[in-house]
Amino acid sequence: MDVRSQISMVFHLDKCIGCHTCSVACKNIWTDRKGAEYMWWNNVETKPGTGYPTKWEDQEIYKGGWQKKNGEVSLRGAGKRRGLTNIFYNPNLPVIDDYYEPFTYKYLDLIESPEGEVQPTARPVSLITGEPIDIKMGPNWDDDLSGTPDYGRNDPNLQNLSAAEQEVMFQLEKMAFFYLPRICNHCLNPACVASCPSGAIYKRGEDGVVLINQEVCRAWRMCVTACPYKKSYYNWHTGKSEKCILCFPRLEAGLAPACMHSCVGRIRYLGVLLYDADKIKETVHLDDNQLIDAHRDMILDPFDEEVIRAAKMNGIADSTIHAAQFSPVYKYVKEWKLALPLHAEYRTLPMLFYVPPLLPVMASLKQVDNTEDSKKMNPIAKYWDDNWLYDTSTEELWGSLDQVRFPMKYLANMLSIGDEEKIKDKWKKLMAVRIHRRRVTVGDVSQEKADSVLRDAGLTADQADGIFYLTALAKFEDRFVIPPAHREQAIEMLDFTGDVKGSTGFGIKSKLKRGI
Amino acid sequence: MDALNNFFLIALPYIALALFLVGSIYRYTYKGFQVSSLSSQFLEGRRLFFGSVPFHWGVFFLFFGHLFAFLFPKSVLAWNSIPLRLMILEITAFIFGISMLIGLINHFVRRYTTPRLRSVTNKMDFVIYIVLITQTFFGLWIAYNFRWGSSWFSTLLTPYLYSIFKLEPDISAVALLPWAVKIHIIGAFTIIALIPFSRMIHFLVYPLNYLWRPYQQVRWNWGKTSVRAPRTPWSLHRPKNN
Ligand code: HEM
Ligand code: SF4
Ligand code: SF4
Numbered sequence: 001m002d003v004r005s006q007i008s009m010v011f012h013l014d015k016c017i018g019c020h021t022c023s024v025a026c027k028n029i030w031t032d033r034k035g036a037e038y039m040w041w042n043n044v045e046t047k048p049g050t051g052y053p054t055k056w057e058d059q060e061i062y063k064g065g066w067q068k069k070n071g072e073v074s075l076r077g078a079g080k081r082r083g084l085t086n087i088f089y090n091p092n093l094p095v096i097d098d099y100y101e102p103f104t105y106k107y108l109d110l111i112e113s114p115e116g117e118v119q120p121t122a123r124p125v126s127l128i129t130g131e132p133i134d135i136k137m138g139p140n141w142d143d144d145l146s147g148t149p150d151y152g153r154n155d156p157n158l159q160n161l162s163a164a165e166q167e168v169m170f171q172l173e174k175m176a177f178f179y180l181p182r183i184c185n186h187c188l189n190p191a192c193v194a195s196c197p198s199g200a201i202y203k204r205g206e207d208g209v210v211l212i213n214q215e216v217c218r219a220w221r222m223c224v225t226a227c228p229y230k231k232s233y234y235n236w237h238t239g240k241s242e243k244c245i246l247c248f249p250r251l252e253a254g255l256a257p258a259c260m261h262s263c264v265g266r267i268r269y270l271g272v273l274l275y276d277a278d279k280i281k282e283t284v285h286l287d288d289n290q291l292i293d294a295h296r297d298m299i300l301d302p303f304d305e306e307v308i309r310a311a312k313m314n315g316i317a318d319s320t321i322h323a324a325q326f327s328p329v330y331k332y333v334k335e336w337k338l339a340l341p342l343h344a345e346y347r348t349l350p351m352l353f354y355v356p357p358l359l360p361v362m363a364s365l366k367q368v369d370n371t372e373d374s375k376k377m378n379p380i381a382k383y384w385d386d387n388w389l390y391d392t393s394t395e396e397l398w399g400s401l402d403q404v405r406f407p408m409k410y411l412a413n414m415l416s417i418g419d420e421e422k423i424k425d426k427w428k429k430l431m432a433v434r435i436h437r438r439r440v441t442v443g444d445v446s447q448e449k450a451d452s453v454l455r456d457a458g459l460t461a462d463q464a465d466g467i468f469y470l471t472a473l474a475k476f477e478d479r480f481v482i483p484p485a486h487r488e489q490a491i492e493m494l495d496f497t498g499d500v501k502g503s504t505g506f507g508i509k510s511k512l513k514r515g516i
Numbered sequence: 517m518d519a520l521n522n523f524f525l526i527a528l529p530y531i532a533l534a535l536f537l538v539g540s541i542y543r544y545t546y547k548g549f550q551v552s553s554l555s556s557q558f559l560e561g562r563r564l565f566f567g568s569v570p571f572h573w574g575v576f577f578l579f580f581g582h583l584f585a586f587l588f589p590k591s592v593l594a595w596n597s598i599p600l601r602l603m604i605l606e607i608t609a610f611i612f613g614i615s616m617l618i619g620l621i622n623h624f625v626r627r628y629t630t631p632r633l634r635s636v637t638n639k640m641d642f643v644i645y646i647v648l649i650t651q652t653f654f655g656l657w658i659a660y661n662f663r664w665g666s667s668w669f670s671t672l673l674t675p676y677l678y679s680i681f682k683l684e685p686d687i688s689a690v691a692l693l694p695w696a697v698k699i700h701i702i703g704a705f706t707i708i709a710l711i712p713f714s715r716m717i718h719f720l721v722y723p724l725n726y727l728w729r730p731y732q733q734v735r736w737n738w739g740k741t742s743v744r745a746p747r748t749p750w751s752l753h754r755p756k757n758n
Contacts, residue, residue, distance in 0.1 A: 088571075
């Protein structure tokens with residue numbers, strides 16, 4: 001057992017309101033620079049939709065991630081042989097148009113234009129060429145299902161959904177969507193690290209944060225291809241690749257990453273997971289249907305004496321072990337088995353987990369006869385002429401699971417490698433918590449019914465209360481359990497602290513000037 | 517004439533080599549952030565293929581060809597002793613030269629006709645394009661007009677280059693060579709001098725070590741286990757820090 005610790009995340013999709021505050025917080029801190037304008041280390045996409053960059057999930061196009069062929073696991077579009085022979089020209093590199101051409105507006109024209117017949121306008125100009133452009137694409141161009149024929153209907157997750165099932169999803173009355181916020185997953189088997197010919201990318205041992213050393217990156221641009229989540233970005237100005245750094249300077253100071261700290265929906269949880277690094281190799285070689293469970297099995301119980309001993313032997317600090325015991329991520333992923341990794345089939349072992357959304361997915365739509373009600377209405381008033389009932393009642397509980405507004409297959413393609421049972425299991429749990437809490441707070445559900453529902457979902461009343469607390473009430477310190485980073489020890493081991501007093505911890509001291 | 521020869525065939529090589537050595541080491545050690553291939557594929561991903569691929573494979577072969585002739589002149593002469601083999605070598609090299617020239621011209625045209633690339637193009641790019649195109653052109657010119665270069669390189673130029681490296685420069689033979697060859701020699705040292713001052717520095721950091729390193733890399737800020745063993749002095753476990 002090789003115990004390591006990882007700062008890991010859970011995003012609760014039911015709570016995301018799609019406000020993009022997280023993206024903006026991140027942009028303002030990290031990517032508001034030339035060459036990085038188009039980068040959204042944190043982005044929020046509407047699902048169904050094609051996402052950012054367009055259709056990133058379609059690995060037939062982007063060739064990201066690992067693939068298993070004849071028992072061997074290899075990088076799909078990079079690796080030693082491909083990386084070194086395609087180094088002069090990378091046939092699988094996305095280009096700026098797959099994201100969007102960054103732009104601004106000539107705002108000054110509004111103020112400085114001379115008096116004239118017509119109102120001045122602020123024309124959009126490209127941030128690359130400085131020339132006026134027609135904006136064809138932007139961040140979240142397809143927000144809230146806008147332009148759905150071009151975007152929503154091209155979602156790669158619709159694969160192996162029948163035409164009828166797809167049609168149902170896009171019927172106006174049945175239309176539903178949810179948001180998918182994404183950051184780098186700080187994977188355990190990161191494709192970006194493996195693909196970098198210079199060895200500029202590495203995973204930090206202490207907290208698992210995956211970083212690109214800007215001094216060593218040589219723009220061989222293989223990580224951009226290799227990351228199946230397209231979370232490694234090429235800075236076209238500096239000639240260096242960049243990615244989410246999980247706000248490590250903030251983490252080291254005990255602060256939550258900016259996206260998480262600012263999250264309006266409070267959907268984000270961050271905490272330590274202890275895992276067994278010896279199992280990485282075995283796990284990534286498993287078949288698709290075993291992958292997700294094995295991934296969860298790598299996570300170790302931080303209360304287990306044996307694990308604690310092994311963790312200490314490996315130099316994991318007591319404070320980190322302590323944090324692991326209070327980790328909200330551990331609860332969601334391992335204890336309650338409520339959260340799933342995104343596209344685990346890419347085999348990077350992502351360490352960001354998602355609680356699948358229940359609403360608006362679960363509400364059912366029934367055809368009812370509204371004619372009687374319509375007659376009662378004032379004829380001058382617009383009257384109710386359709387016969388649909390949007391139904392979120394919990395009576396027909398498990399029955400309604402199969403009639404959800406979203407085919408379960410769709411979510412399964414995204415979060416459980418096509419296994420619908422896994423999604424069903426999570427939905428049952430989420431629903432059971434609601435019914436249980438309704439019994440506690442409103443009291444119109446009988447004890448027997450609530451108990452039977454909990455039993456069916458495999459939860460105890462205590463667990464249901466725990467899920468409820470962490471989902472609905474959790475305070476800042478419950479959502480973010482961040483252990484001290486013990487940077488002081490690292491510094492002591494490098495230099496005498498006296499020598500570096502006042503100068504460590506400030507990172508790069510030279511200017512990030514583009515080479516010639 | 518002597519003064520010119522002395523300058524271009526003796527002084528320039530030493531200046532170039534000094535600039536190359538000091539400049540590259542300095543830039544690599546102190547300006548790591550500025551060592552990059554500065555790929556522009558992200559802004560223009562189609563035409564690059566027709567520039568980069570023929571150019572780099574051409575450069576790759578010719579660079580090692582010249583290096584080989586410099587290091588093992590006798591093997592080249594032995595190989596060339598059979599005319600057919602000489603022809604094979606000369607024709608292959610010529611084809612790679614053409615490939616390099618075509619690649620360079622495609623690069624050049626692409627860079628100056630794509631609006632998006634203007635913001636990632638600097639004056640030095642123009643300089644190295646001109647120098648490289650000139651150099652390749654003269655290389656082909658010499659190969660065509662003064663046959664067979666692979667043989668006389670080994671008998672004429674290799675001794676001259678050795679004399680430079682032995683710090684006993686002897687230009688008596690090369691001074692008599694045609695002006696086209698002299699331009700090629702001057703061009704070569706100009707390129708060497710420009711390496712640390714241009715994007716050409718990227719070929720010095722060719723990631724060969726990727727071949728034998730493990731795919732995954734985990735770095736620890738401190739010795740993973742030694743941190744818990746209070747009796748080991750910290751100086752024994754200097755971590756690989758970033
Ligand atoms: C084996 C070593 C080499 C490697 C791995 C290499 C790799 C690269 C890469 C990745 C690019 C960027 C292409 C892009 O825009 O995406 C590039 C561009 C370039 N390389 Fe190399 N290169 C090597 C050797 C050389 C040599 C020896 C020279 C010149 C003597 C050279 C001259 C150039 C030039 C001029 C460009 C710029 C092309 C442009 O975008 O206009 N390279 N190289
Ligand atoms: S999500 Fe992509 S960039 Fe992040 S660690 Fe995984 S492979 Fe690397
Ligand atoms: S800030 Fe939170 S709620 Fe808002 S979009 Fe981001 S993840 Fe969703």
